[in-house]
Amino acid sequence: MNKFLVFLEQREGVVKKNSISTWNRVQELAALRGNSVVSGILVGPAEIRQLDGAMAGNGMIYHAKEERLRLYSQEYYAGVVADTFKREDCTDLFFADTVMSRDLAPRLSVRLQASLLNGCITSDAEVDGVSRPVYSGSFLASFIPKRYQRIFILSSDAQLSSCSAGGNIDFIDVEPRSFSIKDIVPVVRQIVMREGMPDVSEARIIVAGGRGMGGAEGFTLLEQLALLLGGAVGASRTAVDEGWRPHAEQIGQTGKTVAPALYFACGISGAVQHLAGIGSAGIVVAINCDRHAPIFDVADYGLTGDVHIVLPKLLDSLKEFLKTQ
Ligand SMILES: Cc1cc2nc3c(=O)[nH]c(=O)nc-3n(C[C@H](O)[C@H](O)[C@H](O)COP(=O)(O)OP(=O)(O)OC[C@H]3O[C@@H](n4cnc5c(N)ncnc54)[C@H](O)[C@@H]3O)c2cc1C
The missing domain is CATH 3.40.50.620 (HUPs)
Incomplete structure (x- = not known):
């Protein structure tokens, strides 16, 4: 037995x-x-x-x-x-x-x-x-x-x-x-990285960003979108290596494996090591200015464009939509 x-x-x-x-x-x-x-x-x-x-x-x-x-x-x-x-x-x-x-x-x-x-x-x-x-x-x-x-x-x-x-x-x-x-080894202090946001490994919605976000400040847009949708912010390894995001948010082979219902990949090329972490994601939405980026091969919805132009528009439309709900 x-x-x-x-x-x-x-x-x-x-x-x-x-x-x-x-x-x-x-x-x-x-x-x-x-x-x-x-x-x-x-x-x-x-x-x-x-x-x-x-x-x-x-x-x-x-x-x-x-x-x-x-x-x-x-x-x-x-x-x-x-x-x-x-x-x-x-x-x-x-x-x-x-x-x-x-x-x-x-x-x-x-x-x-x-x-x-x-x-x-x-x-x-x-x-x-x-x-x-x-x-x-x-x-x-x-x-x-x-x-x-x-x-x-x-x-x-x-x-x-x-x-x-x-x-x-x-x-x-x-x-x-x-x-x-x-x-027991006493825990002296516990630091909550981001109040009100689920961990990427548990989130039903993840808004992830890569090098294409251009810097740590670029992720503010992703945080806003994640908060609106009740999701979490994720990151590619490049974004983590650059110091823009904490390692806890890294998705992929050397980061976390995630299984959200909805995954936004913003300014992420779609390297095989990144894709290894999102194989079980439900719907994948990719925003990338290079229409040949490999992420589009696995995306259910793809938007060719600059994240700094697309994301503010998406945020505005979503806010309008949520007002009507
Ligand atoms: C052993 C090993 C383990 C690894 N583990 C991981 C891992 O766990 N997770 C992981 O993510 N990577 C991992 N990597 C690294 C991986 O190979 C890639 O280098 C990394 O995923 C690339 O990150 P990126 O997509 O953010 O950057 P890039 O590959 O540089 O892509 C940036 C993308 O952003 C687009 N872009 C640029 N500007 C804009 C803009 N303004 N608007 C819209 N799009 C824009 C570009 O067209 C490009 O497609 C690993 C590599 C190795 C060798």
Whole structure:
């Protein structure tokens, strides 16, 4: 029997959307495989939001309640997840692809002596393996982990679950034992980069810019558009390397893999390394002054023009439109 454990990441008491999608995806996998159970592990404050009705299937969530763990602490989180994994005799541990999971999963792989595979897009119900895009998404490679216990970080591509939400979930309090609270590395300060904007890895709408934005100030237009649409600002590596945007916003092979419903690529050429991060985007809108730019090959809608002329017009039209709604 497969016993799947899903790490449910919370920030400030709110469970991340991509953790919920991972849970739903794992429920789907359990249904495909049969003879499998799904449970979740949640570390953080007693008050947790964004779970009601969002999660599919049946299962249990082990909740290690600790007010001081509202913020991430590597050692403590790893201890709690490892304890739960061992106590419940789990076979597989799943993470959404987030900054926290990229830090936590390797620690757990060592602690649990488990195989670790990141960037997975699917688990094959027949052969017990996973697929992962390689060479900037040009090929899909299949991997079969050697060890009995396995850890998977599912990329955003795998987050699209067809499971319907509204499952029967039970919560069980767990008493973390492995570490005392004095072992926690204290978080001195948390900096919120952009208030009111979702993270690119979770956003349904992303307004991304590249070198064509001309500088950090060019991104003001993209911020305005993102705020109007309730989306996030993303960036190409060039924009990040130039210091115009933080690395947290970089999309692509060495940045984040995203799966928004709507993706704006403004002044982005569409290099293969950038496209590797947007393979699961829904509708792609490209604005570029070079009509031969490769981004137009993958765009659903393309606009040939200067971003500094097109974007202000788009913003004005959108504001007018929103007034009528
Ligand atoms: C190992 C490796 C990993 C990499 N990882 C990543 C990654 O994760 N993410 C990533 O993005 N890149 C990555 N890259 C870099 C990638 O190859 C490209 O260099 C980068 O994506 C180009 O960024 P860009 O599209 O912003 O810039 P450019 O390629 O310079 O394109 C700028 C575009 O803007 C257009 N433009 C210029 N002015 C205007 C204007 N006024 N109005 C409208 N359009 C305009 C131009 O026509 C052009 O198409 C990686 C490269 C390597 C080798």
